[in-house]
Amino acid sequence: MTSTEELLRIFETLKYEFGKQYWWPAESKFEMMVGAILTQNVNWSNVEKAIDNLKNEDMIDPSKIKSAGLKEIQGAIKPTGFYKQKSRRLKRLANAILDNGGIENTLDRDDLRGRLLNIKGIGPETADSIVLYAAEKPVFVIDAYTQRIMKRVFSLNMRYKELQELFENRLPKDVDLFKEYHALLVELGKKYCKKSPNCSYCPLKDRCERS
């Protein structure tokens, strides 16, 4: 159970069902990083509004975020909620990037994950999202949907690190595979595996322990 073959079969099933996801939806690496912070515990549709606002003010840039006033940032990102916290998180991210000599230099640093985790407001999921989707290094991103799906389908009640190791140890360390797999799990989660599940047409229904 949860063998390499099983995990790959599930991947193929989801890919057949939902198609390629082409994550992360962003026009630049910095936009990706901003989105990673803004999406914390919030619908992606809310994040899109905030990103649009930031774009309209030409603020998708570390220097602009650094020089902008907190109120200005907060006004733009209000739709994502938690806007006071998140405005400060964006500032800290921008400052860290500038201190490291820009976006590319930042993403090339050794121990990028650890450096990101040292920024207050960036936790494991946000850090791993940036490592995978901006730096394009093969770490598997775990989110609430993934934990819920693995619990329901395999009765695996694991926390972040354990689940991450499970995927990383059993799957080939392939950046595109990791990107798409995570995106597909989120897609499955949104459609069928919310807190109140919608199992009737779930593509994993047949192998799910629940049903």
Added chain:
DNA sequence: GGCCAGGTGTAAA
């Protein structure tokens, strides 16, 4: 109106 969303930090048991 109530529940939930692509988390994180902090404090208390």
Added chain:
DNA sequence: TTTACACATGGC
């Protein structure tokens, strides 16, 4: 180590 709570807006 685990659990509880604050943070806040928008869709259904």
